[in-house]
Amino acid sequence: MSTSSTFPPPPALSSHHSGLPERLAEIGIETKNRLLSKRTLPESVARQQNVPRLPPDTNRVEFDQAIDELKQILGEEHVAVNDKPLVDGWYMEHPNTHDAFHIALQEDLVSSAVVYPGTVGEVQDIVRWANKHKIPIYPISMGRNIGYGGTAPRVSGSVVIDLGKRMNRILNIDAENASCLLEPGVSYFALYEEVQRRKLPLWIDTPDVGGGSVLGNAIDRGVGYTPYGDHFANHCGLEIVLPNGELLRTGMGALPGKDGGDNPTWQSFQPAYGPYSDGIFSQSNFGIVVRMGMWLMPETGHQSYLITFPRDEDFPDIVEIIRPLAQQRILGNIPQLRHVIQELATTARPKSDFYDGIGPIPRDIIREHASSLPVGDVSWVFYGTQYGDAASIATQLDSIRAAFSKIAGAKMLLPGDLPPSHYLQSRVSVCSGVPVLKELDWLNWVPNAAHLFFSPIVPTRGKDAQVVHEIVVRLHAKYGIDLFPTLCVAGREMHYIVNIVYDRSSLDEKRRAAVLMREMIAETAAEGYGEYRTHILFADMVAGTYNWGNNALMRFNETIKDALDPNGILAPGRNGIWPKRFRGKGWEITGTEVEDALEGKGIGPRPDL
Numbered sequence: 001m002s003t004s005s006t007f008p009p010p011p012a013l014s015s016h017h018s019g020l021p022e023r024l025a026e027i028g029i030e031t032k033n034r035l036l037s038k039r040t041l042p043e044s045v046a047r048q049q050n051v052p053r054l055p056p057d058t059n060r061v062e063f064d065q066a067i068d069e070l071k072q073i074l075g076e077e078h079v080a081v082n083d084k085p086l087v088d089g090w091y092m093e094h095p096n097t098h099d100a101f102h103i104a105l106q107e108d109l110v111s112s113a114v115v116y117p118g119t120v121g122e123v124q125d126i127v128r129w130a131n132k133h134k135i136p137i138y139p140i141s142m143g144r145n146i147g148y149g150g151t152a153p154r155v156s157g158s159v160v161i162d163l164g165k166r167m168n169r170i171l172n173i174d175a176e177n178a179s180c181l182l183e184p185g186v187s188y189f190a191l192y193e194e195v196q197r198r199k200l201p202l203w204i205d206t207p208d209v210g211g212g213s214v215l216g217n218a219i220d221r222g223v224g225y226t227p228y229g230d231h232f233a234n235h236c237g238l239e240i241v242l243p244n245g246e247l248l249r250t251g252m253g254a255l256p257g258k259d260g261g262d263n264p265t266w267q268s269f270q271p272a273y274g275p276y277s278d279g280i281f282s283q284s285n286f287g288i289v290v291r292m293g294m295w296l297m298p299e300t301g302h303q304s305y306l307i308t309f310p311r312d313e314d315f316p317d318i319v320e321i322i323r324p325l326a327q328q329r330i331l332g333n334i335p336q337l338r339h340v341i342q343e344l345a346t347t348a349r350p351k352s353d354f355y356d357g358i359g360p361i362p363r364d365i366i367r368e369h370a371s372s373l374p375v376g377d378v379s380w381v382f383y384g385t386q387y388g389d390a391a392s393i394a395t396q397l398d399s400i401r402a403a404f405s406k407i408a409g410a411k412m413l414l415p416g417d418l419p420p421s422h423y424l425q426s427r428v429s430v431c432s433g434v435p436v437l438k439e440l441d442w443l444n445w446v447p448n449a450a451h452l453f454f455s456p457i458v459p460t461r462g463k464d465a466q467v468v469h470e471i472v473v474r475l476h477a478k479y480g481i482d483l484f485p486t487l488c489v490a491g492r493e494m495h496y497i498v499n500i501v502y503d504r505s506s507l508d509e510k511r512r513a514a515v516l517m518r519e520m521i522a523e524t525a526a527e528g529y530g531e532y533r534t535h536i537l538f539a540d541m542v543a544g545t546y547n548w549g550n551n552a553l554m555r556f557n558e559t560i561k562d563a564l565d566p567n568g569i570l571a572p573g574r575n576g577i578w579p580k581r582f583r584g585k586g587w588e589i590t591g592t593e594v595e596d597a598l599e600g601k602g603i604g605p606r607p608d609l
């Protein structure tokens with residue numbers, strides 16, 4: 001592998017809140033060079049649409065005036081108009097101007113400006129400014145909601161509030177309570193390093209890649225892979241700027257601490273008294289979360305492993321075996337079940353190394369190459385981790401081995417059975433709370449790779465899993481797209497994550513990815529399955545599937561939205577929730593709008609274009 005530094009090294013955590021820790025510096029250079037050296041797109045192209053893209057219902061004079069006022073409030077240097085060329089960058093150097101993994105045109109989801117508050121008070125000032133000028137604002141914590149929209153506002157011309165750049169303090173780590181209190185700009189990388197620096201016997205919980213915001217991921221209900229992997233379930237206490245500029249603390253934080261201090265149980269008890277309000281501030285546009293408490297896990301022994309299964313048809317049986325193991329909590333974490341195609345992709349080698357034909361890589365070609373890879377010619381690969389002391393782990397592994405041995409040919413491998421470069425070694429880190437970059441390797445599959453997640457929730461039951469799997473397989477084949485399934489399986493449901501990897505330089509690949517998403521959302525919904533999270537461009541469609549009782553849920557959400565945000569300034573359209581000002585005026589994406597945008601028709605009504 002070449003490590004020649006053709007590109008400047010990624011930013012370091014020591015100088016950038018969103019940077020890479022020193023321990024990953026070398027890997028960061030390799031990852032970046034590998035990804036960027038395969039790029040055929042130029043770093044940027046001239047923008048075709050109005051620059052800057054103005055907020056809706058305003059003109060250039062009003063916009064400039066409003067921006068001048070914002071600069072007076074925050075300081076000139078903390079407001080940047082988005083008028084430069086758009087640069088997609090890569091994971092560690094992502095833009096805050098647009099969606100780096102654009103699925104429509106690069107310019108179809110852009111901000112007018114970005115603002116960098118340094119304090120909670122400044123976030124409140126920005127919200128009041130937005131209400132005064134009726135300019136939509138779109139908060140991001142760090143902007144690494146990759147595959148779900150990144151930093152892009154749903155309404156182009158919104159002013160992005162980049163919270164993380166200047167609000168990135170770890171406000172507290174309480175080693176006795178095993179909890180922390182964080183600002184939006186604290187990444188998994190940063191939190192991990194600080195816990196190590198303080199030599200605390202605590203784990204953090206990280207998703208597959210470690211650059212994201214701990215706070216942002218939790219309020220988007222992301223997952224990780226230690227026993228504390230349900231991030232929203234392990235948060236404790238929020239501080240929120242409401243759309244009218246007021247400040248709210250939820251949970252025990254609503255009870256003032258002694259002498260004006262924080263409540264001593266703010267990070268200890270989640271719901272406190274009265275309605276449990278935190279939920280409505282996750283995956284919503286009802287408030288800007290500026291502080292979050294998070295539980296940390298006492299460190300323990302751990303053992304990662306994989307289990308291979310020989311046949312594609314083993315899939316429903318594997319799911320049936322996982323269910324009781326997960327319900328009994330014999331499985332230590334949320335395991336991942338992947339298809340063997342990902343053994344190829346996680347080598348970081350391009351698809352063209354394996355197959356230079358047109359269309360998806362055929363099953364027999366996957367088989368042929370898998371045969372020479374460490375796991376061999378198998379079909380499904382289960383990645384699990386067990387926790388506790390050595391004797392307990394040994395007992396757990398015996399139970400798990402025995403359960404899966406009902407599938408003929410199932411085989412368990414431990415990290416010592418596999419080479420240092422194998423993907424399982426990175427699972428050892430992730431599943432013990434050590435954030436890494438490894439998962440990005442499969443973005444080398446095609447040049448200019450971007451990815452988009454399809455994320456339905458499916459019962460942990462063989463026949464349900466099979467229904468969704470068949471829809472997904474058939475539609476991927478129909479649109480000629482390689483299928484990368486990663487199933488995060490719990491005792492009663494699984495997140496059936498499909499990673500659609502496409503070449504950003506190809507309008508045709510983008511179109512097929514968009515149609516594939518649209519049809520998968522519709523077909524799975526018709527069978528009763530729905531997504532837990534989605535890209536901003538598919539939010540209306542997904543929200544639209546949760547329509548029981550004449551859209552009772554959306555009408556409830558709209559009632560809350562209109563009460564809290566009468567001017568409709570906060571992240572309009574996020575998670576499919578449109579404030580009154582925008583509803584029914586051509587913003588909702590319910591049909592072929594994304595595909596149409598690829599023909600230059602834009603997203604939403606665009607009188608300014």
Ligand code: EUG
Pocket residue numbers: 208222223439453455486488495497533
């Ligand atoms: C993954 C898992 C997710 C998600 C996006 C990606 C895993 C990728 C469980 O949720 O939303 C390897």
